[in-house]
Amino acid sequence: MEDLVEAVDLARQAVDFCQIGNPIRPLSLKTLAYCVSARYKQLKVTEDLNESVLLSREVLGLCPTGCPGRSAALDILATCLSDRYQQLKIMEVLDEAIVLGREALDLRPRGHPNRSNSLDNLASNLTIRYQQLKVIGDLDEAIVLGREGLDLIPIGHSDRSKPLNNLALHLFTRYSSLRVMEDLDEATVLGREAFDLCPQGHPDRSTMLSSLAQYLHSRFAQSKQVQDQDELFSLYAQLVQVTQIVFSNDLSAAREWIQVAEHFEHPTILLAYETSLRLLVQQVAILPSLPQSLVVLKNLTSSLAVDAFLAGLRNRSPTRAVELLEQGRGVFWSQLTRLRSPLDDVIASGPAGKTLAADLTHLASLIRNTLGSPAADQYDQLCHLNLKMQSVVTRIRELPGLSRFLLPLPFTDLQRAAIGGPVIIVNACKYSCDVLVIMPDGDPVHIPLQITLESVHDLSKELHTLTVRAARADVTREFAIFLRKLWDHIVFPIVDFLRTTTPPRSRIWWCPTGEFSALPLHAAAPYRKGQQSLSDLYISSYTPTLTALIRARRHSPSTSVASQGKHFVAIGQAKAAGETELPSVGAELDIIGQSVSDLATFMRIDGEDSCVSRVIEELGKNEWVHLACHGLPNRTQPLDSAFALHDGHFTVQQIIGCDLKNPEFAYLSACHTTVGYEESPDEVIHLASAMQFVGFRSVIGTMWAVDDGATTAIASTFYQYMVDEVGRLDHTRAAFALNKTMKSVKIPFDQRILYIHLGA
Structure with a gap:
């Protein structure tokens, strides 16, 4: 991502250097428009989209009728307008994109090397318009154009995968409206061919996988053929093979796997969550710029960790639930820890570790540079770099004490967080609210809560109202009522268990998720005669993750001698x-x-x-x-x-x-x-x-x-x-x-x- 930001800056400098009238200004503008548009696709910042449209219009204005570069300028502007439509849903924007696409296609007659691109782009925009207006002529034309574009690319050629996938999508769209089974069958055949043309490590492989999975899912729903369902989950299982270099579409496909596995209650559900969390961590790892990391997390982590936690509980694997939750929470801090002290443990292991750490750092830089290069140049380079990265990571894991390098901690290690007292995970997700109490030994203890996510949200809003009012009025009584709700619905079942295992006045640690994080669980109390509050019974602390608590207990050499204070x-x-x-x-x-x-x-x-x-x-x-x-x-x-x-x-x-x-x-x-x-x-x-x-x-x-x-x-x-x-x-x-x-x-x-x- 930093390389893409740098590319935008360099392209902008080139445009500034090429003043109006300079013959290479259109090329500089086109390059800048391409870079800004690519950044928009990554970060979805509206300002980038608006700028790419303005730049593309300027490029087109500098390419009058008869100019050799006009068709390319038309294509770029049509693409930017299509992106703008997807964001704003203004039909006039999409109509203009289609008009420009038709003009670009007219300028690229049969035999033109870029005709297939124009056919593909115009067909995609027609399908988008069909989805809005339901004019079947748009969809039929898109399919005709898609077939012509596909015929222009030899069978087996790697460039064939994208038009294959797009034609399959057009056919699937028509199937979804008209329920003609032949369209769905053809889409499935084309989807398989597109997927097969994208071997492991290809940037578009997971996009093709998602499309084919969608067709198989629909076909199973229609015909109930078991082989379609088997192929569907066999397809998703290939996401496990994604290794060090992770693209956003890999993670999107893994999230779809979760949804489908949840729908079918399929036994691969935990593997789907595990794969999604691993891919999330690996994707964030290649984003060294902090704001960009947050954008990825905001877009992709919503409820992932807490849902994975519940999946572990449903599958009667509380230790797995803890591992998955820990893997998916605090990803920002976990990755930042690696960036802050890069490979310290590897470097400290000796000369071999120092060399391997340098190799890994260099490879990470090369990967970021390659990800910023044109898509056509990525595949071979990324395959080569990925193999080298796997080799270096494998050699690091052979060093003493580093067998878990870049791997999530197992429960046996995470359980060390409970050495000083029980750690209480309070989890809220759309399906249920649950507690796991982690003790120093044995499996975690599951305590279901009789409260919904909506009720937790209501408690959070009630607390906010109370704290605002407290600045100008005495709300002691209202607070007492609120804290009694926390006690009755959340804390009492936990205390009821702790009384059987944990002596009074012991320390306990709260590890809340989601909106539970905003609630003062430590202050819960029954406010009934003769009953003690939580603060009378136990000494509460909080921790964002188990790893953070383990890290807080580590001893490190003091910079001052104890006698000096x-x-x-x-x-x-x-x-x-x-x-x-x-x-x-x-x-x-x-x-x-x-x-x-x-x-x-x-x-x-x-x-x-x-x-x-x-x-x-x-x-x-x-x-x-x-x-x-x-x-x-x-x-x-x-x-x-x-x-x-x-x-x-x-x-x-x-x-x-x-x-x-x-x-x-x-x-x-x-x-x-x-x-x-x-x-x-x-x-x-x-x-x-x-x-x-x-x-x-x-x-x-x-x-x-x-x-x-x-x-x-x-x-x-x-x-x-x-x-x-x-x-x-x-x-x-x-x-x-x-x-x-x-x-x-x-x-x-x-x-x-x-x-x-x-x-x-």
């Missing part, structure tokens, strides 16, 4: 530009200094000193950090979520670029620091998770708006409980300290439950 920085900004003043920030930093200055090397940064560059510098020097400022969540562009500092925003994207030595504990005294990505909540991208990613083992975050007047009392009490028996600051006490603090401070009710602990 901790290095602690308190950062505050009361008057960030454009934000309301936070009068209590100064007092909050004062009380923290008084609480920890005898226990750590203490530094305070506030006012004009709390600028982004200084904060980044100090984060690299201190194991403990307390941030008191405005938190600014961005639910649609989560990498722009930020802390408001003196000279601007300290964003998630800047945080994850920090290089810290031995971070241990971060207290985020700011609003909404655990509010994440609205369109892909299971990626858990927010300020607190960014602090976890850069290495902080223990983090205090907030679920909604913080009352500035309550922060000093909370911080004062909290740090008293962070001191261990021998008088040292201990980050592993954070969950206990938070629990004790919220039972003792006198602050508004909503403020006592908005703080949560993440990590070890």
Whole structure:
């Protein structure tokens, strides 16, 4: 993707260099239009589509009647207009594309080398118009044009696969309307031929596979021939063979496999989910640019992990359910971890590992470059690179301790997350809501919940309304009613089980998915006489994934000797530009200094000193950090979520670029620091998770708006409980300290439950 972005930039520079009147300007414009259109097809950014149309119109304007390049200019503009129609559904746009396509075809008579392309493009647009207007003449003409285009390409030629596939689609469209079985049979025959012309590793193979699968599915529905169903799932099973280089159509085909397997309740359902998740991870791995990774995740991960989790439960394989959920959640952070510390374990294994790591990095770069090249040039290069990539990965897995390199962790490894206490996965999907409790040994315990996804959504909306009202009114009673609902419908069945296995006041970790992530499960309570709340029974923490919790418990060499104590920085900004003043920030930093200055090397940064560059510098020097400022969540562009500092925003994207030595504990005294990505909540991208990613083992975050007047009392009490028996600051006490603090401070009710602990 970065290479495609660079191609657009270079093409734009070429256009800028070729001023109006320059004879090569049309070629430069055409190249830029092609690159921008290709970027639109990847990212679906409307601005790219609009620009490609404008550029194509300019190219056509520079190619008058009789110009040799006019037919190509007509084809490019017709293609861009077809894309615009698909987005806007404005019939005049499609009609213009068809008119331009007819003109391009007239300029390419029989014998013209590009006539088959014009025939194919015009036929596709006619079929699209038929789907809207249902004029059978459009579809019949599309089939005639498709047959003529196919006849122009020799049997067995690799260029034949696309027109074969398109003609099959035209025939299938006619079958769907008229139910003429001969059309469906012919579409199936043509689909098989198109698929056979795209061997393993071909960029279009999964597109052809999806089309053929659609015909087989329809034919089985019509005739109930078992061989059609067998061929259908045998076809999908070939997606397992997709290896290191993954295209978006591979993942789309695997998602279709899931839908069909769910429909038939087919035994390949878990394999379909496993394959989809693996392909997702591998596709994101070749997108080193963070915003582009998020676009892919937003478009492709919706409900995939949580549905896979339920499929594991339905198939009576709770350990498999955990593995699949872990594989599909936090993909952004997992891939970013590889990019942040590329191949560290491989390099550390010795000279052979260092060489293999360099080879793998070089191959990844070559693959990205090849993916940005014209499609006609991709196949042979990608096959060669794929074989080399597989060879390098195989050799890396032969190194000591690296047998699982680039493979998801098995349950036996993931279960280590429960060493300090049970981990409770609370999963919400469209089919059901379920809990799995992971214990230090044995299989996970499944607890079905009597609540629907719609009800969870309603609870999330109710919580949002309450937190907004809490800023101007006392909503203690309403909050109590809300927390009783959490207890009755979600938490009580879990507590009922924990009472049989886990002693009171033990630690537990919540690992919620989807909209469960927005609910304060730690604060659930029955609010009935004689009954204890969850916070009375257990000490709650949260973790976005099991892997994140395991990583938080890892020991690493400290940069300071234990006898020298901790290095602690308190950062505050009361008057960030454009934000309301936070009068209590100064007092909050004062009380923290008084609480920890005898226990750590203490530094305070506030006012004009709390600028982004200084904060980044100090984060690299201190194991403990307390941030008191405005938190600014961005639910649609989560990498722009930020802390408001003196000279601007300290964003998630800047945080994850920090290089810290031995971070241990971060207290985020700011609003909404655990509010994440609205369109892909299971990626858990927010300020607190960014602090976890850069290495902080223990983090205090907030679920909604913080009352500035309550922060000093909370911080004062909290740090008293962070001191261990021998008088040292201990980050592993954070969950206990938070629990004790919220039972003792006198602050508004909503403020006592908005703080949560993440990590070890």
